[in-house]
Amino acid sequence: MVCLLAGCAAAVTPVAPQAAETPPAIAAPIFALQGTAQAAVTALILAERQAAIDQDLALLGQLWDADARIVDGRNSVTARDDYIWQGRAAVLDRYHVAVFPFVLPPLGALDAGASIVIVGDVATVRHGVDTWQLRKAEQRWWLTELRYQVPTSQ
Numbered sequence: 001m002v003c004l005l006a007g008c009a010a011a012v013t014p015v016a017p018q019a020a021e022t023p024p025a026i027a028a029p030i031f032a033l034q035g036t037a038q039a040a041v042t043a044l045i046l047a048e049r050q051a052a053i054d055q056d057l058a059l060l061g062q063l064w065d066a067d068a069r070i071v072d073g074r075n076s077v078t079a080r081d082d083y084i085w086q087g088r089a090a091v092l093d094r095y096h097v098a099v100f101p102f103v104l105p106p107l108g109a110l111d112a113g114a115s116i117v118i119v120g121d122v123a124t125v126r127h128g129v130d131t132w133q134l135r136k137a138e139q140r141w142w143l144t145e146l147r148y149q150v151p152t153s154q
Helices: 002-010 037-054 059-062 087-099
Strands: 065-070 083-086 115-119 121-128 130-137 141-150
Touching: 037 059, 037 115, 037 121, 037 130, 037 141, 059 065, 059 087, 065 087, 083 087
Parallel strands: 065 141
Antiparallel strands: 065 083, 115 121, 121 130, 130 141
Protein backbone atom coordinates (compact mmCIF):
# COMPACT_ATOMS: atom_id res chain seq x y z
CA MET A 1 0.00 0.00 0.00
CA VAL A 2 2.92 2.34 0.60
CA CYS A 3 4.00 1.93 -3.01
CA LEU A 4 0.48 2.69 -4.15
CA LEU A 5 0.36 5.88 -2.09
CA ALA A 6 3.82 6.92 -3.22
CA GLY A 7 2.81 6.34 -6.81
CA CYS A 8 -0.28 8.50 -6.37
CA ALA A 9 1.69 11.24 -4.68
CA ALA A 10 4.23 11.33 -7.50
CA ALA A 11 1.45 11.94 -10.02
CA VAL A 12 0.01 14.89 -8.11
CA THR A 13 0.27 18.15 -10.00
CA PRO A 14 0.92 21.17 -7.81
CA VAL A 15 -2.06 23.49 -7.54
CA ALA A 16 -1.49 27.21 -7.24
CA PRO A 17 -2.84 28.23 -3.84
CA GLN A 18 -5.83 30.53 -3.92
CA ALA A 19 -6.13 33.57 -1.72
CA ALA A 20 -6.50 32.36 1.85
CA GLU A 21 -9.92 33.04 3.24
CA THR A 22 -10.49 33.69 6.90
CA PRO A 23 -12.29 30.64 8.21
CA PRO A 24 -15.43 31.09 10.28
CA ALA A 25 -15.07 30.85 14.03
CA ILE A 26 -14.96 27.35 15.44
CA ALA A 27 -17.99 26.57 17.54
CA ALA A 28 -16.28 23.80 19.51
CA PRO A 29 -14.41 25.20 22.53
CA ILE A 30 -11.78 22.43 22.47
CA PHE A 31 -9.42 24.54 20.36
CA ALA A 32 -9.75 27.64 22.50
CA LEU A 33 -7.37 28.41 25.30
CA GLN A 34 -9.57 26.67 27.85
CA GLY A 35 -8.11 23.89 29.94
CA THR A 36 -4.52 22.84 29.49
CA ALA A 37 -2.51 23.59 26.39
CA GLN A 38 -1.71 19.88 26.05
CA ALA A 39 -5.43 18.98 26.06
CA ALA A 40 -6.23 21.64 23.43
CA VAL A 41 -3.33 20.56 21.19
CA THR A 42 -4.29 16.90 21.48
CA ALA A 43 -7.94 17.67 20.72
CA LEU A 44 -6.96 19.67 17.64
CA ILE A 45 -4.89 16.84 16.15
CA LEU A 46 -7.62 14.30 16.86
CA ALA A 47 -10.18 16.65 15.29
CA GLU A 48 -8.05 16.94 12.15
CA ARG A 49 -7.95 13.17 11.73
CA GLN A 50 -11.69 12.80 12.29
CA ALA A 51 -12.45 15.68 9.89
CA ALA A 52 -10.24 13.98 7.27
CA ILE A 53 -12.11 10.69 7.78
CA ASP A 54 -15.45 12.51 7.55
CA GLN A 55 -14.23 14.51 4.52
CA ASP A 56 -15.30 17.66 6.38
CA LEU A 57 -13.45 20.30 4.39
CA ALA A 58 -15.23 23.15 6.21
CA LEU A 59 -13.91 21.98 9.59
CA LEU A 60 -10.45 21.33 8.16
CA GLY A 61 -10.38 24.91 6.91
CA GLN A 62 -11.02 26.05 10.47
CA LEU A 63 -8.14 24.00 11.88
CA TRP A 64 -5.29 25.08 9.58
CA ASP A 65 -3.52 28.44 9.83
CA ALA A 66 -3.62 30.66 6.72
CA ASP A 67 0.15 30.14 6.20
CA ALA A 68 0.13 26.44 7.09
CA ARG A 69 2.04 23.84 5.14
CA ILE A 70 2.18 20.09 4.77
CA VAL A 71 5.46 18.44 3.83
CA ASP A 72 5.69 14.96 2.31
CA GLY A 73 9.31 13.95 2.88
CA ARG A 74 8.98 11.10 0.37
CA ASN A 75 11.04 8.84 2.64
CA SER A 76 14.35 10.49 1.79
CA VAL A 77 16.82 12.37 3.96
CA THR A 78 17.20 15.21 1.46
CA ALA A 79 14.68 18.02 1.47
CA ARG A 80 15.20 18.70 -2.26
CA ASP A 81 12.62 16.09 -3.26
CA ASP A 82 10.02 16.97 -0.62
CA TYR A 83 6.55 17.78 -1.85
CA ILE A 84 5.12 20.84 -0.08
CA TRP A 85 1.59 22.17 0.04
CA GLN A 86 1.93 25.81 1.17
CA GLY A 87 -0.98 27.91 2.45
CA ARG A 88 -4.46 26.94 3.62
CA ALA A 89 -5.92 26.66 0.10
CA ALA A 90 -3.16 24.25 -1.00
CA VAL A 91 -3.45 22.25 2.23
CA LEU A 92 -7.19 21.86 1.70
CA ASP A 93 -6.63 20.89 -1.93
CA ARG A 94 -4.30 18.13 -0.68
CA TYR A 95 -7.22 16.55 1.17
CA HIS A 96 -9.16 16.27 -2.11
CA VAL A 97 -6.19 14.87 -4.06
CA ALA A 98 -4.23 12.77 -1.59
CA VAL A 99 -6.44 12.01 1.44
CA PHE A 100 -10.16 11.73 0.62
CA PRO A 101 -9.71 8.98 -2.02
CA PHE A 102 -8.29 6.66 0.67
CA VAL A 103 -9.72 5.04 3.79
CA LEU A 104 -8.06 6.49 6.88
CA PRO A 105 -7.97 4.66 10.19
CA PRO A 106 -9.15 6.65 13.20
CA LEU A 107 -6.35 8.03 15.32
CA GLY A 108 -8.33 7.16 18.44
CA ALA A 109 -5.98 8.79 20.92
CA LEU A 110 -2.45 10.01 21.01
CA ASP A 111 -0.90 6.98 22.64
CA ALA A 112 1.91 6.83 25.16
CA GLY A 113 4.41 6.87 22.26
CA ALA A 114 3.38 10.40 21.28
CA SER A 115 5.59 13.29 22.29
CA ILE A 116 4.03 16.70 22.96
CA VAL A 117 6.37 19.61 23.66
CA ILE A 118 4.90 23.04 24.28
CA VAL A 119 7.16 26.07 24.56
CA GLY A 120 5.32 29.35 24.85
CA ASP A 121 2.95 29.72 21.91
CA VAL A 122 4.37 26.82 19.87
CA ALA A 123 3.67 23.12 20.20
CA THR A 124 5.43 20.21 18.52
CA VAL A 125 3.77 16.81 18.46
CA ARG A 126 5.46 13.64 17.23
CA HIS A 127 3.20 10.66 16.70
CA GLY A 128 4.59 7.73 14.77
CA VAL A 129 6.00 9.13 11.52
CA ASP A 130 4.04 12.39 11.77
CA THR A 131 5.40 15.62 13.21
CA TRP A 132 2.92 18.42 13.81
CA GLN A 133 3.61 22.07 14.56
CA LEU A 134 0.91 24.21 16.13
CA ARG A 135 0.79 27.81 17.30
CA LYS A 136 -1.37 29.70 19.72
CA ALA A 137 -2.96 32.90 18.35
CA GLU A 138 -6.31 34.64 18.40
CA GLN A 139 -7.33 32.87 21.62
CA ARG A 140 -6.93 29.38 20.13
CA TRP A 141 -4.49 26.84 18.67
CA TRP A 142 -3.88 26.49 14.91
CA LEU A 143 -2.24 23.71 12.90
CA THR A 144 0.76 25.28 11.15
CA GLU A 145 2.67 22.30 9.77
CA LEU A 146 2.50 18.56 9.27
CA ARG A 147 5.58 16.63 8.13
CA TYR A 148 5.29 12.97 7.22
CA GLN A 149 7.41 10.33 5.49
CA VAL A 150 10.53 12.10 6.75
CA PRO A 151 13.27 9.77 8.03
CA THR A 152 14.39 10.57 11.56
CA SER A 153 17.90 11.54 10.39
CA GLN A 154 16.53 14.61 8.56
